[in-house]
Structures are given as C-alpha cells and as structure tokens.
Amino acid sequence: MRAVCEFRVIDESDDWIVVDKPAPLAVHPANGKVEATLLGGLEELLSYERANGGRLSILTRLDRETSGLVLVAKHAAAARHFSRQFERREIGKEYLAVVHGWPAWEETRVEASIRRAGGAIWLRQAVDPAGRDCVTGLRVERRFASALGRFALLRCFPETGRMHQIRVHLEHAGHPLVGDKIYGTDGRAYLEQVAGGLTEESVARLMLPRHALHACRLAAEWDGRRIEWQSDLPADLTRFCGG
Numbered sequence: 001m002r003a004v005c006e007f008r009v010i011d012e013s014d015d016w017i018v019v020d021k022p023a024p025l026a027v028h029p030a031n032g033k034v035e036a037t038l039l040g041g042l043e044e045l046l047s048y049e050r051a052n053g054g055r056l057s058i059l060t061r062l063d064r065e066t067s068g069l070v071l072v073a074k075h076a077a078a079a080r081h082f083s084r085q086f087e088r089r090e091i092g093k094e095y096l097a098v099v100h101g102w103p104a105w106e107e108t109r110v111e112a113s114i115r116r117a118g119g120a121i122w123l124r125q126a127v128d129p130a131g132r133d134c135v136t137g138l139r140v141e142r143r144f145a146s147a148l149g150r151f152a153l154l155r156c157f158p159e160t161g162r163m164h165q166i167r168v169h170l171e172h173a174g175h176p177l178v179g180d181k182i183y184g185t186d187g188r189a190y191l192e193q194v195a196g197g198l199t200e201e202s203v204a205r206l207m208l209p210r211h212a213l214h215a216c217r218l219a220a221e222w223d224g225r226r227i228e229w230q231s232d233l234p235a236d237l238t239r240f241c242g243g
Helices: 038-045 047-053 074-086 165-170 186-194 201-204 235-240
Strands: 008-012 014-023 067-073 092-100 107-111 115-118 125-127 137-147 149-158 211-224 225-230
Touching: 008 225, 014 038, 038 047, 067 074, 067 225, 074 211, 092 165, 092 235, 115 137, 115 165, 125 165, 137 165, 186 201
Parallel strands: 067 211
Antiparallel strands: 008 014, 014 067, 092 149, 092 211, 107 137, 115 125, 137 149, 211 225
C-alpha cells in the first residue's frame, strides 16, 4: 500500500480538530524516514494557526495501518484539557475490528496486563502479569463467512490506552485481526515488510494489505458539553465483510 497524505476533517473549532485518517498513513515521522505523515498534513492545513502561536498536539495516536478518528489540540491549553480527561479515563473510544473466527461469546471483557515482549520485533507487546494493567471490552457486531474462512466484526471498547492494546487482547482472546503482520502470526510478514516487501505467500496469508482495525467513535467534554464524533467502516474493510 502507498501512503498518501489525504485525510478528512470531521469537525473543527478554534481549539481542536478531529480528522479521519486513512491507512497506511503514519501519524508521525518514524526512524528518519521521509514520507507523508498526518502531522505534516496537519501542519500545512493549520499553517495560519501555527504562525500565530499555535502548537499542534496529536492526542489519539493510531498505528499507521489503523484508520479512523484522530483528535488534535491546536494549542497547549486544549492539549492539557483533553489530557486530563484521558488520565481520568473520561474519553470515549470505540473501534471496529475484523477478526479471524467466530467468537463463542457475544460480549466479553479482556483484563490482561501487557508489556513489551522483546525479540526480533521490538514493537511487539505480549500479555504478561508483570506488565501494565490493560482492559478492553469486546462485542460481536456480526459473524460472516466467505471463501477465505469464518470471520467476525467486533466493536472494541479500550478502557486503557496501552500500545497495541486491542491487537494484543484480540490475539489473547483467540481472534486476531485479519491482516495483522505482528499478532496472531509468527511476525514473519512484518519483518519482510520492514526489509522491503512481502512474499506472495505472506500476502495470501494476510488476506488484507493492512490490519483490519478502525477507530470509529470518539467522545470528549469541551466547553461544558459532551461532543461525539463518528466514522463509518472504510470501504476496504466493508468490502472484506461482504458489504
């Protein structure tokens, strides 16, 4: 997939902006790599605010292959206001995930601490009782089947905000994301991608060029009222689900 700096503005005020980020657009520059990023696009879009003392703070940092809603503060006071809500776990967050298999449950709550796993993939996290507390609610939206197998569309409710939390908890629950190059696999596809390209075998095994996770809802308090933002499941994941 080729990352293009195209994103959709969902809502905006003088103090913040909410955008819908596509996959595989990176949020920040990584490892000195020269590429399009959401931050770069926002800096260009909000050049007037920045020229007048604004300082952008991206508050919901999605993985490059995760699509969906991103909340960005335009100045330090707004960043502090939202950060306090994150600390108190008052920000509402929901994700849609397409996973392998048909869960035996309709709803469940995964309470499993996670920490960095180590090994060849330094980003990889793993469930470990010695890790940091981590909680994700899961609910089945629908189950479906295709020539590729059995799958389910889940709604995920992260109560904490750990790195790769939803992906780790889905793997732990036995239903990893479709297209995930790190979790639910031996990680070979991720290492191939970093090295320059996926093999035909990995492309076929992954079924999608990116992992099937979408940040579909955000809710926060601003100026004394609760504001909610939503984003529909994007076209690539809708097609995979048979829609």
